[in-house]
Amino acid sequence: MENYPAVRLHDLRVRRGRREVLRGLTLEVPRGSLVGLLGPSGAGKTSLMRSVLGIQAGVSGEASVLGRPAGSPELRGRIGYLAQTPSVYDDLTVRQNLAYFRVMAGADREHVGEALERTGLDDLADRLVGTLSGGQRGRVSLAVALLGRPELLVLDEPTVGLDPVLRAELWTLFHRVRDEGTTLLVSSHVMDEAVRCDRLVLLRDGEVLADTTPDELLARTRTRTAEDAFLAIVAGRTWESA
């Protein structure tokens, strides 16, 4: 395997209108790791993920993905993306959605069944997406992101609004995919999910507040839960002084 990280951002800046939403951000996501991107809403998580995918306008600085500049044509189909809103067709069945995106991603036919199985959607395969619950719709969108076993998965708040059982199941799935060699970049504002990641990146106001491991985060902030740790950092104590 080549010797480059899955994602490498250096002094990344994103300007939206007059506002700079990412302010010179430097970050590496090692291959085969599960990295959590945490921070309050408006911190720049989505802009960062969209920059990695090469669909964000107003980007300056360096962003390379799988050894290539973000947005390169060669990367298309190698990155699975789950946006915050389920990006699937309401007026198609689950299976029709997957069958279509499968062609557009250049994945094999067998991957449709695999994606259905992994997201637990087998029983819902022939239902219209528009008739599903919000959580189920999110899982259809996730199934599309998994199609063709992409090398990098970029998941924007995949567990938001889900019940605890389902959330646990999804994290089991993320670990399984990670163990198969896929790199995952997962954003969340649910802090207790932080402990399930290999590495954590805390964002606030477009800057990296901390880039660490879950254990180190708890140790340095002398807190017992990730939520407390985050609050401690955000409350004003900087990471260095914590």
Added chain:
Amino acid sequence: MSGRRTLATAGRVLAQIAHDPRTVVLLLVVPSLLIGLMAWLLDDTPVFARVGPAMLALFPFIVMFLVTSIATLRERRSGTLERLLTLRTAPLDLVVGYLLAFGALAIVQALVAVGYAVVVCGLDVHGSLALLVVVALADAVLGTALGLFASAFARTEFQVVQFLPVFVFPQVLLGGVLLPRDDMPAVLRTISDWLPLSHAVDALDAVARDDHGIGYVLAELLVVCAFSAAAVVLGAVTLRRRTA
């Protein structure tokens, strides 16, 4: 661009519409109902014989414009467009896929509308019926192509609907339906020469009256197709991968 992805897109759009039977019925029936209303309204006058052929261009054109621009706007707003552009999709895969799907619907729509106008409303067609269907189809495709293009400039459904008066109504007014184009003020006549719907109406009139010969009809048809092609290319250009 890839043939497989284009066909997959066309199939997907048709599958979406198949799950919405009400839209299918509206698409196929509404133009005929309007033509029927027109024929009834003008029953005791010679006017229907004059404007009837133009109706075959107008209603499919308007209906397809609306349906297509809303469908593409939904694609932009739901995030599916963004997702497709992170995959191997080329903009032309999408635009041509849409065109094929709505074109297939337009064929059925044109058959229904022409059949209804001729059989039920008694529209006199002196030229070839097949050619009339082809011209009506070209007009529906033009509506689809312009709808694709117009949706690029709309952020909301409200705006898309407002584009109907902007893109469509001037073409209807200046297209020679209300007033023969030769009787217009010179400036308006020149403007109407540059609007695709004028050529569509001219072509339909020529087929219905059979007074210009096939060469003229094909030339007008070519103009309509050129406008469609330009709208498709411009529509594809507006599908940007990077957005704010």
